[in-house]
Amino acid sequence: MHAVIPYVTAACLFGLGVYGVLRRRNAILVLMSVELMLNAVNLILVTADVTTRGRTPYSGAVFALFVIVLAAAEVGVGLAVILQFYRMRRAVVLDEVHLENEPVNR
Amino acid sequence: MSGVVALLPGVPLLFGLIGLLLPAGDRGRDARRAAAALGVAGAAIALLATVALLIAADDPVEVGARWIRLGELDVTLSLTAGPAALSVALAVTVVALAVQVYSIAYLHDDARYAPYAAQVSLFTGAMLLVVTAGDLVLLLVGWEVMGICSYLLIGHDRRLPEAPAAAVKAFLVTRVGDVGFLLGIALLAVHAGSFRISDVLATTGASTAALILILAGVAGKSAQFPLHTWLPDAMAGPTPISALIHAATMVAAGVYVVFRLFPLYDRSPVALAVLGLMAAVTLLLGALSATAQDDLKRVLAWSTVSQIGYMTAALAVGSPAAALFHLLTHAAFKALLFLAAGAVIHAVGTNYLSRMGGLRHSMPVTFWAFVIGLAALAGVPPLAGFWSKENVLVAAAHATEGGEAVPVWVAWIVWVAALVGVLITAWYATRLLLRAFFGPSRAYGTDPATGEAGPDWEVGFDDAVYARPATPHDPPWLMRWPVLVLAVPSALLGLAAFTPAFRSALELEPPHLDVAIALPMLLLVAGAGAAWWLWWAVPGVDPVLALGRARPLFAAGFHLDAVQDRLVVRPVRALAGAVRTVDERVVDGTVEGTGVATTRIGTVVSAAHHAALPRAAVAVFTGALLLGVVAAIYGAAA
Amino acid sequence: MTVADALLIALGAVAVGSGALVVLSSHLVRAGLYLVVSLAAIAALYLVLGAELVAWVQVLVYVGAVVVLLLFAVMLTRAPIGASADLDRPAWPAVLVGGGVGLGLAVLLAGAFRWTLYPLPVNGDADRMGEQIFGNWVLPFEVISILLLAALVGAIILSRPDIGATDREEG
Numbered sequence: 048m049h050a051v052i053p054y055v056t057a058a059c060l061f062g063l064g065v066y067g068v069l070r071r072r073n074a075i076l077v078l079m080s081v082e083l084m085l086n087a088v089n090l091i092l093v094t095a096d097v098t099t100r101g102r103t104p105y106s107g108a109v110f111a112l113f114v115i116v117l118a119a120a121e122v123g124v125g126l127a128v129i130l131q132f133y134r135m136r137r138a139v140v141l142d143e144v145h146l147e148n149e150p151v152n153r
Numbered sequence: 154m155s156g157v158v159a160l161l162p163g164v165p166l167l168f169g170l171i172g173l174l175l176p177a178g179d180r181g182r183d184a185r186r187a188a189a190a191l192g193v194a195g196a197a198i199a200l201l202a203t204v205a206l207l208i209a210a211d212d213p214v215e216v217g218a219r220w221i222r223l224g225e226l227d228v229t230l231s232l233t234a235g236p237a238a239l240s241v242a243l244a245v246t247v248v249a250l251a252v253q254v255y256s257i258a259y260l261h262d263d264a265r266y267a268p269y270a271a272q273v274s275l276f277t278g279a280m281l282l283v284v285t286a287g288d289l290v291l292l293l294v295g296w297e298v299m300g301i302c303s304y305l306l307i308g309h310d311r312r313l314p315e316a317p318a319a320a321v322k323a324f325l326v327t328r329v330g331d332v333g334f335l336l337g338i339a340l341l342a343v344h345a346g347s348f349r350i351s352d353v354l355a356t357t358g359a360s361t362a363a364l365i366l367i368l369a370g371v372a373g374k375s376a377q378f379p380l381h382t383w384l385p386d387a388m389a390g391p392t393p394i395s396a397l398i399h400a401a402t403m404v405a406a407g408v409y410v411v412f413r414l415f416p417l418y419d420r421s422p423v424a425l426a427v428l429g430l431m432a433a434v435t436l437l438l439g440a441l442s443a444t445a446q447d448d449l450k451r452v453l454a455w456s457t458v459s460q461i462g463y464m465t466a467a468l469a470v471g472s473p474a475a476a477l478f479h480l481l482t483h484a485a486f487k488a489l490l491f492l493a494a495g496a497v498i499h500a501v502g503t504n505y506l507s508r509m510g511g512l513r514h515s516m517p518v519t520f521w522a523f524v525i526g527l528a529a530l531a532g533v534p535p536l537a538g539f540w541s542k543e544n545v546l547v548a549a550a551h552a553t554e555g556g557e558a559v560p561v562w563v564a565w566i567v568w569v570a571a572l573v574g575v576l577i578t579a580w581y582a583t584r585l586l587l588r589a590f591f592g593p594s595r596a597y598g599t600d601p602a603t604g605e606a607g608p609d610w611e612v613g614f615d616d617a618v619y620a621r622p623a624t625p626h627d628p629p630w631l632m633r634w635p636v637l638v639l640a641v642p643s644a645l646l647g648l649a650a651f652t653p654a655f656r657s658a659l660e661l662e663p664p665h666l667d668v669a670i671a672l673p674m675l676l677l678v679a680g681a682g683a684a685w686w687l688w689w690a691v692p693g694v695d696p697v698l699a700l701g702r703a704r705p706l707f708a709a710g711f712h713l714d715a716v717q718d719r720l721v722v723r724p725v726r727a728l729a730g731a732v733r734t735v736d737e738r739v740v741d742g743t744v745e746g747t748g749v750a751t752t753r754i755g756t757v758v759s760a761a762h763h764a765a766l767p768r769a770a771v772a773v774f775t776g777a778l779l780l781g782v783v784a785a786i787y788g789a790a791a
Numbered sequence: 792m793t794v795a796d797a798l799l800i801a802l803g804a805v806a807v808g809s810g811a812l813v814v815l816s817s818h819l820v821r822a823g824l825y826l827v828v829s830l831a832a833i834a835a836l837y838l839v840l841g842a843e844l845v846a847w848v849q850v851l852v853y854v855g856a857v858v859v860l861l862l863f864a865v866m867l868t869r870a871p872i873g874a875s876a877d878l879d880r881p882a883w884p885a886v887l888v889g890g891g892v893g894l895g896l897a898v899l900l901a902g903a904f905r906w907t908l909y910p911l912p913v914n915g916d917a918d919r920m921g922e923q924i925f926g927n928w929v930l931p932f933e934v935i936s937i938l939l940l941a942a943l944v945g946a947i948i949l950s951r952p953d954i955g956a957t958d959r960e961e962g
Binding site for chain 3: 048049050051052053054055056057058059060061062063064065066067068069070071072073075076078079080082083086089090091093094096097098103104105106107108109111112113115116117118119120121122123124126127128129130131133134138139142
Binding site: 065068069072141142144 | 765766767770771774
């Protein structure tokens, strides 16, 4: 098989993920774009297993598994944060997240 | 014997330093007595040491020590006292002792008498250092200390509004000359490879530039054109100071330096020509300005300028012995005149001739002192000034025949100027005598002829108490005796030229009176007669009014003060202002600007931190993209 | 062009296409569903490439759990059901950076691998992968399980209703 095909696919997916992170206003859609990016990376890792002969076999696939686990943990915690944010603001628009300290409103 | 030489400058310097430790502003008698004792003792010990050296030593005494080594230049410190130096030292110590004794009475109610006496001692020590220096370095040290003491002493009376300005002016003008002096000394020393004067004199091919630079210092300290403008203003200092510094010693120091370095000057016609022209101009400038002054001390100050012009003229035409002789006689009669003037001012309470008159009856001692001093100044035989001035004129006449190092045309100019100077000197000396001591008293009210009024306040420390002084009287004996003592050499010093010991000390030619003295005598009689005739013909009127429109010009010293102001003072002030602005705006601005710029950049950057999350995300991803591209390109290139 | 190549191209097109629809759609829920399609296509890609365990774990965890979580969040935040207009920020920085990143990576990888032919691995790798995980990579495995525990605890704490909006209370 020609390995360049899944590689280019992964590159396109990654670019789409970055586009989504920077363009979307809703926090949940941003999380979805992050998932796209992570999957692109996983695809590259798995394809690398085929194209590269490492000292330990299947290391790309093992890494892909770990990335999947990490993505799951990240989504869990991220959604908890988003829900907390929703409680404060009644909306999950990212434009309103300021990086410096702001007075807590209640 | 050689150790005694160190006493000459050492004792007054030491006593002066100790005297500076005494508390000032103390009206208690103890501090006053201690200060007076230190001052008088310092001058007296130096005088005794000089006399001892004169009597006992046959060869020039020398003592020295090696100090440091600057590269290839050995710096030694040595004192040397030949007979010429010792005679000058004698004059200095005698005048210093007279001034110290005189000051005890003159400043009897001055609270700051103690530092004054100490500064006079310091000054005496510095002048003796200049006189006995065997090294150019010690000469320079003494030279500079004299400048400092002069500044301190001119500005002594802080109550006078013009004293501080006069002190600063004196210091700055002499400083300008001192820069040239320092450069000249450095050039000479480097050329000779040593600072010793004997080594410097032995070299050949000393550069004319070095000699002319030294002349700059001479012009400054000795108040020659164009650096003479400080001397008339320096009369704001106490009168004894004028006697010591500005008549007898400091202004003569420049002449003495050229005398010491004369073998070098003798080989340089250019330097001698410059000196001669400077002398001729100064001579006439001083004499003409003295004719129109109303202030008694200013007449004497301009007269000093003119007489030192005689000394430098004698040096220019190749007769250092005549210059030294005139230096000694001038020290005697000018100090006499200043101290007697101090007595007059002390008694009358004003400096102005237009407020004096008829003092001859109430102050006979002072009057006769003035007669002797002014006659010596004018050159009336057989007083001292006649012999020394005659020597100068003879030397100048001799130089016009050629055969000396100086160019003949310069010698002609010098000789003619000296002769004209005799006329004018006689004129203003007679005018001074007549205005101050003869005729009715003008002490009350304005002078009816000229309409000039005296000052509202008076000079003199206790005369400032009452508005109208008491009847003028001769000074107390502490002020009288120094005057009397100085009257003796003013009268008789000229006759010392007949003694072989004196002649050999100064390397003077034997005095001979031939028909050549007729011309100066005629000029003297003409000048004195003209002044007397003007005074007698129109009584009560200042004879100087006969000059008509020239009078304000002469009185202002040919407006050279204003010229100096325009040419030097204003540009320097402007330059100082510009430098200060550059320092504040550019240098300080750069330093402070880095702080301000950093703060501004920090504010801008911190504003970037306040971006909301999406904008920050864009920034992060853009940065990552750029870094990746750069890494890919460089990775591909490597 | 082998069968594997054709499968790769087809599945890759599906993944990229649905991924594009995720980031371009204006319906919130439809974006989530397009994400499901994309993830499933990627799982199929894994199958073609011979990593079966990864493929099925992807279906289980990603499609089964993560997307469900995202849809739950969409519902809990009262997302609009229909199309919403103000869903997007300005396009140009995103296009520039995203396009640049994707293009750059594609060029890099294509330039590295060209049209080289690689042999497909043998199938049936689950037990071999198990040997690797519990052999060479057992330490990261354990750390990851601790990380999951930490994420679990963190998510619970973050979801408590009495923290965040209030302060000065024990929490």
